[in-house]
Every structure is written in structure tokens, then in C-alpha cells.
Amino acid sequence: MNAPVYLDNNATTRVDPAVLAEMLPFFTELFGNPSSMHHYAAGVAEAVQLARRQVQSLLGAKHDSEIIFTSCGTEANNTALYSALAANPGRREIITSVVEHPAILAVCEHLEKNEGVTVHRIPVDAKGRLEIGAYQAALSDKVAIVSFMSANNETGTLFPVEELAVMAKEVGALFHTDAVQAVGKLPMNLADSAIDMLSLSGHKLHAPKGVGALYLKRGTRFRPLLRGGHQERGRRAGTENVTGIVGLGKAAELAQAAMEHENTVVRTLRDRLQTGILQSISHCFVTGDIEHRLPNTVNIAFEYIEGEAILLLLSRAGIAASSGSACTSGSLEPSHVMRAMNIPYTAAHGSTRFSLSRDTTDADVDRVLAVMPEIIARLRQLSPYWGKDGPKATPDFAPAYA
Amino acid sequence: MWDYSDKVKDYFFNPVNAGVLEEANAVGDVGSISCGDALRLMLKVDPETDVILDARFQTFGCGSAIASSSALTEMIKGMTLDQALKVTNQDIAAYLDGLPPEKMHCSVMGAEALHAAIANYRGEEWKDDHEEGELVCKCFGVDAALIERTVRDNGLVTVEQVANYTKAGGGCCSCHEKIEDILIAVNGELAATAKPAIVQQPKPRTLVQIAPLKPEPAPAPAKPAMTMVRKIQLIEKVLEDIRPSLKMDGGNAELIDVDGDTVYLHLTGACMGCSSSGLTIAGIQERLMLAFGKPMRVVPSKPTAEV
Incomplete structure (x- = not known):
């Protein structure tokens, strides 16, 4: 079989060998606790500090103390929401969107149910673009925090977070963005931004799993999620995950260096994949906002077939991708992002995401383009919605329960 | 990745009896596009003997839905309609060497398509009594719809009672929060409709022990191996x-x-x-x-x- 093709980089990425090399000494000789007084701590605290500056540089933040290391993006998201409510007791409302990651949506649902917090979930249009009017209407001086994702994990659609943050400031609300998919793929300059908080995750940018960070603009009222130690200036207790932090720092440095590559070479590969599929396969379309999208992501809905079946056949051909179908998640409904965009069920179940990285090659794209038409044709032959050479003109298939 | 048996994979990668059966005289269409599964089962039945001469399928669905459909057509060929009606979804799953709990509904869909096709052949009306919701208890394969109905009908108020009535929550215990949520929601509804809560006290019985289980005390050191x-x-x-x-x-x-x-x-x-x-x-x-x-x-x- 050919070498495997990994096009699921929005799920997780391969640790860059240079990142691993940077981490290894901190498992062996440099194992000291950075808080210790003795010489074992020497070099460890400095390494954490260097990583903080590397992340600061990638984000374009003004101060390195604005970076709080966490265990993952989810922890950063939880911290942001809980902190905003705890630090602003007079404000009991949250604004977010319907297409956020569960690391935001599930927290909001919990706060709504158990803490009596009011949550405004702003809808999106058919291309996944935020309904600005609805956002404007939800803003008030009761809002503690606004949280919109920078880039959607399923479609890559970008929200104009800079402008959205300015709107939040007008009512005195905090603005947080879940930028887990965007950091390392889009240049950032948080020093000149109205964004108060930003979440990122190491394993989405070739660092290992188990490390993330929360950017917290200096002067922002804050309450920690974890108490119990002075680490991260008392804002996130717990002995530092030194190896992970060192890896994240190195990965941030490499991502900054590869930023142009990501937005030229990777983007071109993605575009070639997209065009190739659209040209060789009928009845499929790209979901999301094509003009405002991550350079590495394309999500294509193949009509009349189901995503898990596509993934199984792709996997047999050595290709890894992802799907928004119900079956891949074990739930009964297709992805909430596809439903929010009003993608018809027959297409939403067949939505397939290809997410590239600086690891992706021309040959990888060729491999997908070579097998995709046959995979889709094969599943359509099995589909009761499909006739001899196209969708049934007069749909005679109406299953008994719906 | 789902833990599919080799047989499921084989029936998915190399499905048999796929496609339209032109001379079909019994057709069953079941499924739901919103849950991502739909199946048309086509049978050719001998009018003299009621024997299923041929069977084919078309399926919109995941790997296990396609495999279940294909396996079903193999199983029922040569059966009489009365024999075929005895085929249960468990039989389909067993024929495939088992399905993951989240995927059992694929075999249910197969059995329903069979019943629908036979009803279609006999000119009867087929009614679906199928109900499904989010899978709550993965140990015993119990979904939210069943738990809700059982809580409502029996006025259950504790997780232990739910485990006694439905088995849900009687295994690894990790779904207890979800069961509590259902209890709160359903009992809240009952209270809101202002009906006196119909709490039928279940007869005293030994409750399923659902508190975190401690391992049995280790045998006395004098006896190293368990007799x-x-x-x-x-x-x-x-x-x-x-x-x-x-x-x-x-x-x-x-x-x-x-x-x-x-x-x-x-x-x-x-x-x-x-x-x-x-x-x-x-x-x-x-x-x-x-x-x-x-x-x-x-x-x-x-x-x-x-x-």
C-alpha cells in the first residue's frame, strides 16, 4: 500500500521532530520543578519563560505575562467563561454563536441550566457567516462576555473577531475568542486588538497533546479556574507541564516561521484538492464561507451518501479525513454546524472535511483525487436516492418514519 | 474508529445483493434521513409457496447500515415469509458477529425493512413502533427515549430505580449524570402539569448495587490462590x-x-x-x-x- 495520507489536521497534527527534540531534555536531565530554589530548577524556569515569549510573539501580544499556560484549549475556554462571570457579578449574560465547538457550547449550556446565566446563541447564514444584526441586538450592559470562534473547525469559516470585539467593548463586555484552529495559520497582532482573551491548543500546531494557553490582556479582570498554587502568577495553579510548554513554545516559533508557507503553498494545495473534487464529481458542494476561510481546510458535502461510509472507504485507501455525519459521532443528528447552515440532511450526512498542514504534499492531493470519484460513485450506486446516473428525478423513496 | 467485526467490514467493503431488483413484488422503505440511515429492501416472493426467491437492497447510511442490509438479504433468501418474519435484529447483529451498541439501530432498521416489505406484499399497513434517542447507557444499550418513558410511566425518582427498571446505569455508572438530568426533566414536567406525582412505590426488593463497587476484600494472606x-x-x-x-x-x-x-x-x-x-x-x-x-x-x- 502507498504511504498513508493524513488530511485530518484540524483534529490533531503530527508533533514536529524539532519540537520533540526541544522537549526531550526536560524529561531527562532537566526534570526540576521550575519553582524550586536549588540548581535543578535552573534552566527549567528559563525554558518556560522562553516558551512564553515564543507564544507571545506568535500572537503579537504586548507582554509575555499575558500568556497563561493551560492543559488544553478546552481548559482555556472554560477558564475564560467562568472567569468573566465570576469577575463581573453584575453581568449574567453570555453571547456566543450556534456553531462554536462543544468546549464553548456545552459550558454555556451548563451555566444556563445550573447557574441561571442567560445565553444568546447568534445564528449563522447558509455560508456560516454570523448574523451581525442578531449580535448587535443581543449586546447590552448585562453581557459579561462575548465568545466567538476565530475559525470554525469543520468548515474553516472565519468570523471577523476584531470587529466583533470592538462591538463588545461598546457595552463594556469582555471579548473572548476560541482561536484553537486559527493560531499558527493566521497572523495575529493582539497588542493592537480589542480582544481580551484568546484560547489556543498545542496539538493543532504540531506541538503535543496536553498543553494549551489562554491569552489574557493585561488589565482584564480575572478569576482563576484552578486554585492551589502560585504558578502562572496565581492564575492557573498546578505544577507546570514543562515538557508540553517547551514543545508549545517551539511549535509557536516554527508556526510563525511557516506562516507564509501556510498561506501560499498549503492554500494552493487545498485549492487544487477542492477544484479537483468539484470538477470530477457531480452533486457535491463546498460548505462554509469560501472567501473567508482557513487556508488549510475544505469541507465538501457529497449528496445522497453518508459520511462514515466515505471515511471507511477513504481509510481503506490509506487516506485519513473527517465527517460531519451523525454516525461518526455516535449521535443521531448530523453536525450542529451543518444544521446551523441549513445544509439539507441528504448532504449534511455526506459532508467530508479535508484539513491539510505543512506536512501535506502534492502527491497527497493526487492520491485523494485519484480515489475520490470511484468511492463516491460506488456509494451512490448503493443509495436509494440515486438513480442510474444521477439523483432520481422523481423521488419515489419515502421511508416510513422520519 | 468503530470497533467493527471482520464480518461487518467484509459486508461493507464487498456488499452482496446491492442494487435494484426489477422483478420485486415486495418493497419495504424504512429509515430516517435525519438520523442518517435509510433502507429500501426489495424481495421477489414466489406467490405459490411464499418463498423469498431473491432479495436486494439500497441503503443510505454508514458502514454498519450497509453491512446489516447486505447480511439481511443473504439471511432471508430461501425462507418463507413466515420464517423471515421470525428474523430479529439480534439475529442480524449475530450474523455479523456483533455490532457496537451505538450501531444496533442499523440492525433494527434491517428488521423493520423486512417487516415493511412483507406487509407491502400482503397488502397490509405496516406501522413503525420504533423509537430511539441518544444512547445513554453504553453497558446495556439503553437510550434516552426508553428511560424517559419508563420514568414517566412508573414515577421513578432515583437512579437506582432507573437501573432496576431499565438496567441503565447498572454497569460502569458513568451515565449517572445523564440519568439524573432525565429524572429532573421528566419529574419537573410532571410537577408542572400539576398532576399529583404518580409515585408507585416499587415492592421492596434488593436494589442493584450501583454505588462504586469496591473490589472484594483480598483473601487472607494464608490462602494465596482463590479456591x-x-x-x-x-x-x-x-x-x-x-x-x-x-x-x-x-x-x-x-x-x-x-x-x-x-x-x-x-x-x-x-x-x-x-x-x-x-x-x-x-x-x-x-x-x-x-x-x-x-x-x-x-x-x-x-x-x-x-x-
């Missing part, structure tokens, strides 16, 4: 604990033999061929592993007399 008698006692104790919930479903479990870490059980009554006997075995196995603190295997066996 056979001790093993049997411990197995009997575990069986005793879960018997009430089996009996509620009209079943029972009898210990036949023990061989090392393998326990041979005879499931009787409603447990025999019950739609969730596979899950019951998995549940018993889980409890035995907790009690013994090591991997144990449960094998269904024939009663002693027949061994």
Missing part, C-alpha cells in the same frame, strides 16, 4: 446481586461451570434470545471483573442436564 469454592461463592454473590433486575424481565441466570477465568452461565426465561441478552452477558461480565479485580469471561452455556 474453587471461594470462586463459586463470589460468582453466586454477584449473580444474586443482579438477579432482581434479570427477574424483572422474566429471566434468570444459572452458574454451570467455572474454568480458570471463564464462567459458563445458563440464561433462562426471557433472557434466552432476548433482544439484549448479549448486553446482559457483557453487563454480568463487567460485574464479575469488578468483583474479582481481573479480566473474566462469561460464556453462555446449556443447562447442566444437556452438557
Whole structure:
């Protein structure tokens, strides 16, 4: 079989060998606790500090103390929401969107149910673009925090977070963005931004799993999620995950260096994949906002077939991708992002995401383009919605329960 | 990635009997596009003998839906309609060497398509009594719809009661938060409709022990290996604990033999061929592993007399 093709980089990425090399000494000789007084701590605290500056540089933040290391993006998201409510007791409302990651949506649902917090979930249009009017209407001086994702994990659609943050400031609300998919793929300059908080995750940018960070603009009222130690200036207790932090720092440095590559070479590969599929396969379309999208992501809905079946056949051909179908998640409904965009069920179940990285090659794209038409044709032959050479003109298939 | 059996993979990658059956005289369409599964089953039935001469399918769905459809067509060819009606979703799953709990609905869809096709052939109206919701208890394969209905109909108020009535939550216990949420939601609804809560006090019975199970106290240091008698006692104790919930479903479990870490059980009554006997075995196995603190295997066996 050919070498495997990994096009699921929005799920997780391969640790860059240079990142691993940077981490290894901190498992062996440099194992000291950075808080210790003795010489074992020497070099460890400095390494954490260097990583903080590397992340600061990638984000374009003004101060390195604005970076709080966490265990993952989810922890950063939880911290942001809980902190905003705890630090602003007079404000009991949250604004977010319907297409956020569960690391935001599930927290909001919990706060709504158990803490009596009011949550405004702003809808999106058919291309996944935020309904600005609805956002404007939800803003008030009761809002503690606004949280919109920078880039959607399923479609890559970008929200104009800079402008959205300015709107939040007008009512005195905090603005947080879940930028887990965007950091390392889009240049950032948080020093000149109205964004108060930003979440990122190491394993989405070739660092290992188990490390993330929360950017917290200096002067922002804050309450920690974890108490119990002075680490991260008392804002996130717990002995530092030194190896992970060192890896994240190195990965941030490499991502900054590869930023142009990501937005030229990777983007071109993605575009070639997209065009190739659209040209060789009928009845499929790209979901999301094509003009405002991550350079590495394309999500294509193949009509009349189901995503898990596509993934199984792709996997047999050595290709890894992802799907928004119900079956891949074990739930009964297709992805909430596809439903929010009003993608018809027959297409939403067949939505397939290809997410590239600086690891992706021309040959990888060729491999997908070579097998995709046959995979889709094969599943359509099995589909009761499909006739001899196209969708049934007069749909005679109406299953008994719906 | 789902843990599919080799047979499921084979029927998905190389499906047999796929496509339109032009001379079909019985057609069953079932499924729901919103849950991502839909199936058309086409049969050619001999009008003289009622024998299924040929069967084909078309399926919109995941790997296990396509495999279940294909397996079904193989199973029923050559059967009479009356024989085919006896094929259950469990038979389809067993034919495929099992399906993940989240995917059992694929086999349900197959069985329903079969019933719908036969009703179509006989000119009867087929009614779907199918109901499904989010899978809550993965140990026993119980979904939210069933728990809600049971809580409502029986006025249940505790997680223990839910475990007694539905088995949900009686295994690894990790779904207890979801069960509590359902209890709060349904009981809240009942209170809101201002009906006096219909709390039927269940007859006193030994509750399924759902609190986190401690491993059995280690045997006295003088006895390093567990004797056979001790093993049997411990197995009997575990069986005793879960018997009430089996009996509620009209079943029972009898210990036949023990061989090392393998326990041979005879499931009787409603447990025999019950739609969730596979899950019951998995549940018993889980409890035995907790009690013994090591991997144990449960094998269904024939009663002693027949061994």
C-alpha cells in the first residue's frame, strides 16, 4: 500500500521532530520543578519563560505575562467563561454563536441550566457567516462576555473577531475568542486588538497533546479556574507541564516561521484538492464561507451518501479525513454546524472535511483525487436516492418514519 | 474508529445483493434521513409457496447500515415469509458477529425493512413502533427515549430505580449524570402539569448495587490462590446481586461451570434470545471483573442436564 495520507489536521497534527527534540531534555536531565530554589530548577524556569515569549510573539501580544499556560484549549475556554462571570457579578449574560465547538457550547449550556446565566446563541447564514444584526441586538450592559470562534473547525469559516470585539467593548463586555484552529495559520497582532482573551491548543500546531494557553490582556479582570498554587502568577495553579510548554513554545516559533508557507503553498494545495473534487464529481458542494476561510481546510458535502461510509472507504485507501455525519459521532443528528447552515440532511450526512498542514504534499492531493470519484460513485450506486446516473428525478423513496 | 467485526467490514467493503431488483413484488422503505440511515429492501416472493426467491437492497447510511442490509438479504433468501418474519435484529447483529451498541439501530432498521416489505406484499399497513434517542447507557444499550418513558410511566425518582427498571446505569455508572438530568426533566414536567406525582412505590426488593463497587476484600494472606469454592461463592454473590433486575424481565441466570477465568452461565426465561441478552452477558461480565479485580469471561452455556 502507498504511504498513508493524513488530511485530518484540524483534529490533531503530527508533533514536529524539532519540537520533540526541544522537549526531550526536560524529561531527562532537566526534570526540576521550575519553582524550586536549588540548581535543578535552573534552566527549567528559563525554558518556560522562553516558551512564553515564543507564544507571545506568535500572537503579537504586548507582554509575555499575558500568556497563561493551560492543559488544553478546552481548559482555556472554560477558564475564560467562568472567569468573566465570576469577575463581573453584575453581568449574567453570555453571547456566543450556534456553531462554536462543544468546549464553548456545552459550558454555556451548563451555566444556563445550573447557574441561571442567560445565553444568546447568534445564528449563522447558509455560508456560516454570523448574523451581525442578531449580535448587535443581543449586546447590552448585562453581557459579561462575548465568545466567538476565530475559525470554525469543520468548515474553516472565519468570523471577523476584531470587529466583533470592538462591538463588545461598546457595552463594556469582555471579548473572548476560541482561536484553537486559527493560531499558527493566521497572523495575529493582539497588542493592537480589542480582544481580551484568546484560547489556543498545542496539538493543532504540531506541538503535543496536553498543553494549551489562554491569552489574557493585561488589565482584564480575572478569576482563576484552578486554585492551589502560585504558578502562572496565581492564575492557573498546578505544577507546570514543562515538557508540553517547551514543545508549545517551539511549535509557536516554527508556526510563525511557516506562516507564509501556510498561506501560499498549503492554500494552493487545498485549492487544487477542492477544484479537483468539484470538477470530477457531480452533486457535491463546498460548505462554509469560501472567501473567508482557513487556508488549510475544505469541507465538501457529497449528496445522497453518508459520511462514515466515505471515511471507511477513504481509510481503506490509506487516506485519513473527517465527517460531519451523525454516525461518526455516535449521535443521531448530523453536525450542529451543518444544521446551523441549513445544509439539507441528504448532504449534511455526506459532508467530508479535508484539513491539510505543512506536512501535506502534492502527491497527497493526487492520491485523494485519484480515489475520490470511484468511492463516491460506488456509494451512490448503493443509495436509494440515486438513480442510474444521477439523483432520481422523481423521488419515489419515502421511508416510513422520519 | 468503530470497533467493527471482520464480518461487518467484509459486508461493507464487498456488499452482496446491492442494487435494484426489477422483478420485486415486495418493497419495504424504512429509515430516517435525519438520523442518517435509510433502507429500501426489495424481495421477489414466489406467490405459490411464499418463498423469498431473491432479495436486494439500497441503503443510505454508514458502514454498519450497509453491512446489516447486505447480511439481511443473504439471511432471508430461501425462507418463507413466515420464517423471515421470525428474523430479529439480534439475529442480524449475530450474523455479523456483533455490532457496537451505538450501531444496533442499523440492525433494527434491517428488521423493520423486512417487516415493511412483507406487509407491502400482503397488502397490509405496516406501522413503525420504533423509537430511539441518544444512547445513554453504553453497558446495556439503553437510550434516552426508553428511560424517559419508563420514568414517566412508573414515577421513578432515583437512579437506582432507573437501573432496576431499565438496567441503565447498572454497569460502569458513568451515565449517572445523564440519568439524573432525565429524572429532573421528566419529574419537573410532571410537577408542572400539576398532576399529583404518580409515585408507585416499587415492592421492596434488593436494589442493584450501583454505588462504586469496591473490589472484594483480598483473601487472607494464608490462602494465596482463590479456591474453587471461594470462586463459586463470589460468582453466586454477584449473580444474586443482579438477579432482581434479570427477574424483572422474566429471566434468570444459572452458574454451570467455572474454568480458570471463564464462567459458563445458563440464561433462562426471557433472557434466552432476548433482544439484549448479549448486553446482559457483557453487563454480568463487567460485574464479575469488578468483583474479582481481573479480566473474566462469561460464556453462555446449556443447562447442566444437556452438557
